[in-house]
Amino acid sequence: MLPIWKRIWATACLIITPFAMTGCYDRQELEQQAFVTVLGVDQAPNGLIDCTFRIALPVNPASGGGGGGQEPLAAKEPITIRAHSINEAMVLASGSIERNVTFSHLSLILFGDSLAKQGILKYVQPLIRYREFRRTVPLAVAKSSAKDCISQFSPMLDTSSARVNDNISILANRAGTIPVCRLHEFATAMENPHQDVVAPLYDINKYVTKEAELSDQSKVSYEAGEVERTGGNPVDWMGGAVFRGDKVVDYLNGEDMILLRLLEGGMNNGKIDFTDGGESDDIGLTLHKEHAPRFKVDLSNPVTISVAVPIDADVINIASGKDYSSDQGRQQLEATLDSKFNARLTALLHRLLVDDEADVIPVSRYIRGQFSTYQQFDAYPWAKKVQDAKIVVRTNLHIRRFGVQTEPLRSNNA
Template sequence: MCKAPGRVWKRLCTLVWLIITPFAMTGCYDRQELEQQAFVSVLGVDKAPDGLIDCTFRIALPVNPTGGGGGKGAEPLAGKEPVTIRAHSINEAMVLASGSIERNVTFSHLSLILFGDDLAKQGILKYVQPLIRYREFRRTVPFAVAKTSAKDCIAQFAPMLDTSSARVNDNISVMSNRSGIVPVCRLHEFATAIENPHQDVVAPLYDINKYVTKQAELSDQSTVSYQAGQVERTGGNPVDWMGAAVFRGDKVVDYLTGDDTILLRLLEGGLNNAKLDFTSGDKSDDIGLALHKEHAPRFSVTLSNPLQIGVHVPVDADVVNIASGKDYSGDAERHELEQMLDKKFNAQIETLLHRLLVDDQADVIPVSRYIRGQFSTYQQFDAYPWMQKLKDAKISVTTDLHIRRFGVQDLPLRRNA
């Protein structure tokens, strides 16, 4: 009888707590209304004098999906132009932007970070670290390198199809996984490479096309360029994205062309399909292939002196084009074509690996992951002088190319007599 009032009191306190708690958890003091935000979709970072940086903001303009709303006069006067602010850091640039942009600048919907060439060669770690710490930045945001300046690339960028500056960068990432001419590199991949020993990354390469901007006329040369900014074309977006910037640590040390990047992505094992042309001085020898990944490449590394690196690359291919018109549909002729293409593949991949591992001292695949099992502890693996050993490494490549079919027509076209 004496305990009954105590139980009633506890139940009453619990009931009051349940009623009051929801009201205490629904405060709106830190609310952020969409109408009060300026969403930066692309961020450009360039080197400036005296240790400063130029931060370029491409701000997304809200679009009514129903097509309603005001007319042309309702559009912001300066909203379509990128804003460039000189500051000591990206964070300071955000603060300074508050003095000229009438909404709160936010990076929560950032779709691309573009570093200028000068800054990328100097090192980007001091600028990436705050981005990774700051909760407003997602570690999944892609980043790239502009061969000229990020500011100029952002100002010249004019998509052909997409009206959303945020969506166009997502589409480029999706397209790159299909074509292979550019890699995809995100902040967390760069951070992982920095934190792990013997590992580097490649980032997409952007540049302004000199032919589209009329800085040069189409040439009469018989060669075709796969280098960003050098692709001979007229019309379309003035900016090319093709090839890759090779990082050693946090500094860019080399640039790859688009066809080199296709081979690199095959070596990484992340490219399922791609198209590649093998050309030579004799145009009748040109052959176009549609590549299909059969299995991931196999690496074998012997920790000898000198270092021995062996690579086996299995590839399935469909023949798209044979400039000579020769019939390779027979078993003997098909085997002859496969052997010829294997030699071309071997030579190109071996040259690329030697350039990256020996000349650039950059392990972007990375090959070093295949030697982890040869050390009993992580500390031993970390202490191994991998980059030093790469200087005189012996690299051998073996491709196993299998031609699946010759398109939908086995035999070449012939005119009847």
């Protein structure tokens, strides 16, 4: 038999405990949320912005969702709201969207060209503060307008608007034709001295949307919106937008991005074609991740930047039919390709550092050890000093194999 005071204490606990437990007054049911998966921000007249929301409709796979094969977040038509800020657009959205707008499933932030060239810092600041915006959300630039790109975006395979942007980010690390720039990387570059970023570039393909005939030019375009093709998604993602600070100052095409990934040391896999001397003779290469590039920066007058880039490659195409499989042929091919890589990598690095005054690699991290304090490094006029810099890039290309067939095909019908 328990003492009387213990029985009183137990009874009191049973009575008080239900009142002390957390209630569900602030619950957020799935059926009450409007999940924004893509956010577009464009410049509008009189200092306003157009915010485009692509909203996903949650579908219960068990119930069939009305279509049987829909994704858990099937895309809905986008809505565009004009406001002073993204936060105000969210407030105004509550007047026409019957659910609470949330960014917890946001998979892409897309800035329009005109706004990106003027500066996006004032629009990124609230995203950093607002906890619904995860810092891992990718950031990109639309060469035309974010509204048009979002409206015409029609993926070929994925019906989930959230999943398709995740797949594009994965593809960026494999193909190398576009970069990956997340919100926290942009914020880090803004806070660190002498550091910039390059963001993915989107544009509407003129051949698909206007059904224009493909040109008869021999040059192939790697520009977003200019890739000659028919059918498929009306929107291209190809190349990158170069930021100096919070402003876009240049655009790189898909080939430039592959070369930039080599300089960054972030190339896991990629393919590139080079001409081996003839007008129609192409060498196709598959690039593999090797050791990181080695930068040596001498803060002399002028500044000297030397870069050693190891490249590991497989030959997947020799249009000329030449046989490079011998030791002498392999060395000749490696020397030819090294020369081409050196010229193009040097030109690209000069374009970024000198012409654009943007350090997106960044090369400046290799000079930190030459300063006694962070304040000295911060005060060093890096952008001004590299204007007269001597830039030399040397690649060391190693051909691992020539595919499953070493020697080229020989015709017996000639």
